[in-house]
Amino acid sequence: xxxxxxxxxxxxxxxxxxxxxxxxxxxxxxxxxxxxxxxxxxxxxxxxxxxxxxxxxxxxxxxxxxxxxxxxxxxxxxxxxxxxx
Numbered sequence: 001x002x003x004x005x006x007x008x009x010x011x012x013x014x015x016x017x018x019x020x021x022x023x024x025x026x027x028x029x030x031x032x033x034x035x036x037x038x039x040x041x042x043x044x045x046x047x048x049x050x051x052x053x054x055x056x057x058x059x060x061x062x063x064x065x066x067x068x069x070x071x072x073x074x075x076x077x078x079x080x081x082x083x084x085x
């Protein structure tokens with residue numbers, strides 16, 4: 001997926017801290033929270049996204065520790081869905 005497509009889906013969900021189900025071309029899906037850090041604009045321009053996995057969301061909300069996130073390449077995304085879907 002392109003950075004623009006991802007941004008359009010993700011932007012309203014970042015501020016609401018909604019989890020998203022991310023489907024990939026070559027691996028299992030991941031459910032997590034897209035986060036906005038100091039390097040958000042730079043990473044978005046390169047189509048890389050920081051995601052906190054569902055298991056670590058509570059710890060992220062308490063600490064805001066960027067090390068709880070993983071960096072994913074948006075080019076490998078095939079579909080984004082609300083986590084309830």
